Amino acid sequence: MSVHFRLITLITVIFASMNLFAQLQVEVKDGAVAEYNMAVSPMHVLDGADAAHAAEISSAIEKVLDITGYFKILDKKSFLEKPEVAFKAVNFKSWLDVGANGLIKGTIKGKDDVELELAFFDVAKGKALVQKKYSSKANMAKKSAYRFAAEVIKLLTGEEMNFMFSKIAFVEKTGEKYSLVVTNFDGSGRKELYSTSKTILSPEWSADGQKIFFTSHEKNHAGLYSYDLKSSQIKTVSAYEGLNASASAYPDNKTIALCLSKDGNSEIYSLDTTTNELKRLTVNAEIDTAPSVSPDGKDIVFVSGRSGNPQIYKMSLTDLNKVERLTEQGNYNQDPEYSPDGTKVAFSGRDEKYQFDLFIIDLASRQISRITQNQGKNEFPTFSPDSKVIGFSSNRSGKSKLFLSNVSGTKQIAVYSCEGEVLMPSWSPAENN
The missing domain is CATH 2.120.10.30 (TolB, C-terminal domain)
Incomplete structure (x- = not known):
């Protein structure tokens, strides 16, 4: 491959990446990270799922995002929208009003065999950028939440992290x-x-x-x-x-x-x-x-x-x-x-x-x-x-x-x-x- 071709390829990749992350990247101002305001809505509990388990999964996502230093986890007490609102019916203005840049919502079904559906939304754009479904035993559902959090981190920062699997x-x-x-x-x-x-x-x-x-x-x-x-x-x-x-x-x-x-x-x-x-x-x-x-x-x-x-x-x-x-x-x-x-x-x-x-x-x-x-x-x-x-x-x-x-x-x-x-x-x- 010629140097010229490699340079053109590199420029193409860089501009593609800039276009993808332009609205999402965690900002750095004067050498300091400007935290990205993330709202993690409580899980919507369905079909016999355990409420305490649902809260644990939500908390697990928050902990992973928080320790990176890139995110400010917003206080749930400020949220205006209820957890049971469907993904397709999210009122993004209500999340903009509480200062959210991003929103994570989820549903959980089942007690022993668990189905998780998790979605990450760009609030300003009003659309989901990551949406995943996971099926597992209850004791493995937390790992599913970690995989989702890692994917969100990669999307927003470009960094791959696996500290949560250790x-x-x-x-x-x-x-x-x-x-x-x-x-x-x-x-x-x-x-x-x-x-x-x-x-x-x-x-x-x-x-x-x-x-x-x-x-x-x-x-x-x-x-x-x-x-x-x-x-x-x-x-x-x-x-x-x-x-x-x-x-x-x-x-x-x-x-x-x-x-x-x-x-x-x-x-x-x-x-x-x-x-x-x-x-x-x-x-x-x-x-x-x-x-x-x-x-x-x-x-x-x-x-x-x-x-x-x-x-x-x-x-x-x-x-x-x-x-x-x-x-x-x-x-x-x-x-x-x-x-x-x-x-x-x-x-x-x-x-x-x-x-x-x-x-x-x-x-x-x-x-x-x-x-x-x-x-x-x-x-x-x-x-x-x-x-x-x-x-x-x-x-x-x-x-x-x-x-x-x-x-x-x-x-x-x-x-x-x-x-x-x-x-x-x-x-x-x-x-x-």
């Missing part, structure tokens, strides 16, 4: 009890996998999402274990003398990076979990810890005290002598994590007020953006599988809770809390949707 693992600490817990991305569906009076640290998913690695002092030293989500079996992964911690999965689904102190101070190793072959990656008189493997398996980022204070470094896994420091500001930076798209690294750093906040490094430009500020202690950032959302632990309202933030930091919401503390979240790979 789970988050974390540690609950309540009194003297530690629990390894998994929830859906929004904090729903809590499942306790393992609990003990011994410390649990640093849960991390395997590349295929079928196992969770974690460190526990169950045998009176910090051993590394794996929990199999299918069999519920716990296996010892590494039990060297001293510290065995901070697993990070390679994309081959068999190798992990981890921290061991068997030879003295903490160093980073790779471990083939099928053959138990161990390879030392760092050699330094100071502590090296908290590795995060890049999505392509070619690099790691990690924390090292080699410059005097904990800082974030990047190292090539094909040339272990190729090491570069990523953070120059701050005297205590920790918890680095690669984004699944490989373009960013999130970390927590201690600021001038001795509080930990979240930051993101753009690996192409090396620019660092701040995600949290003056909001208590914020730690343990973890990226969603689409790299669009960050989960983290924050004590801004008292005890540490699980929070989500879009990557610009403009939208932050608490999604899960317990009687104790929520610590060290880890986001799973995306599930099949």
Whole structure:
């Protein structure tokens, strides 16, 4: 294909896209996103459907749209039109009057076998742009709503998001009890996998999402274990003398990076979990810890005290002598994590007020953006599988809770809390949707 032909094709595609999205795109003004006003009407409940289930589905759509930071979800109390109004009979003026740019309406039928019909309307144009029907068991209807929300997001922003088809693992600490817990991305569906009076640290998913690695002092030293989500079996992964911690999965689904102190101070190793072959990656008189493997398996980022204070470094896994420091500001930076798209690294750093906040490094430009500020202690950032959302632990309202933030930091919401503390979240790979 000639350069000239490629250029003409590109121009054609660009203008086609501009024409499609001209009235819909979320606006950016002075570098800030101007939120798109979205009305999500309560579901119209038909033929024996459960009203509480209908409300849950409506709420699920709102949560997905809200966390992106692109949408302002309008208050239902302001709505002038009743949910039972048919799609073809929508009074668009009544929605313009409450400030809606877009409208989502839906109907739900059935209790055990559910039929959903969902539609997204451009209010100014007065027409439906997305209209879908879904049939599923009741417990899968929420996923149908997520698929619909993802399609609306793609239409309005051009971005593909799948964070809603994933789970988050974390540690609950309540009194003297530690629990390894998994929830859906929004904090729903809590499942306790393992609990003990011994410390649990640093849960991390395997590349295929079928196992969770974690460190526990169950045998009176910090051993590394794996929990199999299918069999519920716990296996010892590494039990060297001293510290065995901070697993990070390679994309081959068999190798992990981890921290061991068997030879003295903490160093980073790779471990083939099928053959138990161990390879030392760092050699330094100071502590090296908290590795995060890049999505392509070619690099790691990690924390090292080699410059005097904990800082974030990047190292090539094909040339272990190729090491570069990523953070120059701050005297205590920790918890680095690669984004699944490989373009960013999130970390927590201690600021001038001795509080930990979240930051993101753009690996192409090396620019660092701040995600949290003056909001208590914020730690343990973890990226969603689409790299669009960050989960983290924050004590801004008292005890540490699980929070989500879009990557610009403009939208932050608490999604899960317990009687104790929520610590060290880890986001799973995306599930099949």
